[in-house]
Amino acid sequence: MNIKIILSLLNLFVFSITAYSQGNNYEQNYSKFKGLALTPPMGWNSWNKFACNVNEQLIRETADAMISSGMKAAGYTYINIDDCWHGQRDSLGFIHPDPERFPSGMKALAEYVHAKGLKFGIYSDAGSQTCGGRPGSRGYEFQDAQTYASWGVDYLKYDWCNTEGLKAEGAYMTMAAALQRAGRPIVLSICEWGTDKPWEWGPEVGQLWRTTGDIYNCFDCIEDHGTWQSFGVMQILDKQEGLRQYAGPGQWNDPDMMEVGNGMAVNEDRAHFTMWSMLAAPLIAGNDLRNMSKETTAILTNKEVIAVNQDKLGIQGFKLSSKDGLETWLKPLDDGNWAVVFLNRGDGPRKVEFDWKKNPITDELSKAELNASQTTYKIRNVWTKKAAGTTARSFKAEIPKYDVVMLVLSK
Missing domain, CATH: 3.20.20.70 (Aldolase class I)
Incomplete structure (x- = not known):
């Protein structure tokens, strides 16, 4: 093969490799950094x-x-x-x-x-x-x-x-x-x-x-x-x-x-x-x-x-019910535990009475289940920082306007 042809082919090969590598230099990664904010910042x-x-x-x-x-x-x-x-x-x-x-x-x-x-x-x-x-x-x-x-x-x-x-x-x-x-x-x-x-x-x-x-x-x-x-x-x-x-x-x-x-x-x-x-x-x-x-x-x-x-499951809570300004919210937690909130949006006090056994709950998103007929949970009021009984009995409270009761249920 003619030496000039060989040199031309070699130059073309080098040029192609260089162009390819330059092209890679300009490829972008349009995604976020992984492994950050695994719990809410x-x-x-x-x-x-x-x-x-x-x-x-x-x-x-x-x-x-x-x-x-x-x-x-x-x-x-x-x-x-x-x-x-x-x-x-x-x-x-x-x-x-x-x-x-x-x-x-x-x-x-x-x-x-x-x-x-x-x-x-x-x-x-x-x-x-x-x-x-x-x-x-x-x-x-x-x-x-x-x-x-x-x-x-x-x-x-x-x-x-x-x-x-x-x-x-x-x-x-x-x-x-x-x-x-x-x-x-x-x-x-x-x-x-x-x-x-x-x-x-x-x-x-x-x-x-x-x-x-x-x-x-x-x-x-x-x-x-x-x-x-x-x-x-x-x-x-x-x-x-x-x-x-x-x-x-x-x-x-x-x-x-x-x-x-x-x-x-x-x-x-x-x-x-x-x-x-x-x-x-x-x-x-x-x-x-x-x-x-x-x-x-x-x-x-x-x-x-x-x-x-900051629960490591990272599941966003959901509203279960709303009546007369009183909302009930739940959030599945790690280890089968639950957070439960009664939020009073009304313009006056609201009484809550929640029968755990009559209200089995399944979260369609996470498939987590809260069934007090099968499992008795301990209840803790996380704002008063006191125990609040178990799910064997109905939970009763009066909530002032624009306030909450927040409970954590644990096995």
Whole structure:
């Protein structure tokens, strides 16, 4: 064979191998990091209480307070900065924090949080600007992911303002690919407000996804902003119907951050925290941890209620019945145990009488069974932290308005 032909074929082979390998370099992994958030994430976010009034002193003090208040010991992990931390992009397009609010930089702040044994979260937006008018990540996803990884970020809340022309699934897949390329395992919190049914595609892309618009600190009402609305706790709760089959270890329906400690009555806060625990929802506090009342602290750090939320089965609870403002909710737990909640949404006290033996229950989703005729369960009231008999007898109680009774049934 002619030497020129041989050399030409060799060059073509080398070129083909090079092109193929280059092609592989540009293949993307559009899925989330595996093995993260196997139970609902627990932490704190700045938005509900502080909105755009964030700075590094607040974040450092909040990290300190998470420890001193007992919240870290109760399982809270993430210190998450929401919107308005952003400064400008440099000439190469890399984002920098606001130099006046975060003069030490984000890497130093993340190191401070990590030194406390906590994890560090940040916020961006799939659009050109964040909801607060700061630089969004559209067109800069891979640069931003590299930046966050270099800072030591552990959690990214990714919002959906100013996203004209974008399709949600594709936009969030792009950020998931960017996080994969950056190489640091980061929880991706999809904050698309439930508009494009993220529960259908979110399990492959992120660890949690917002199911509704924004919450606000009202138990049972709607706040109308004209072009959009904020929802009270009960309105958010109602919007979770039909979604429980999408939840499980590493993939959670997110009914938004909590308003516990932000102005509602203690009983309303208790009911709010209870229902988020029954929903297997992320427990992301949204209050000022530095100045909590003893009642707020007691609610947020109740380890028995938190254990229901963090149950390793990851099964979202369900509503069994509703009558005259009184709802009965159940959540299957590990080892054949159950959590049971009686929620009073009525405008006055409600009496509950529940005959366990006459109400055998099978959860169609998990196939778990609660049959008190075959098994007698011990009952514990996890808010009073006292034993409450067994399922051999009917359970009776009077529940004040906008309050709950929460029980754990164990074999």
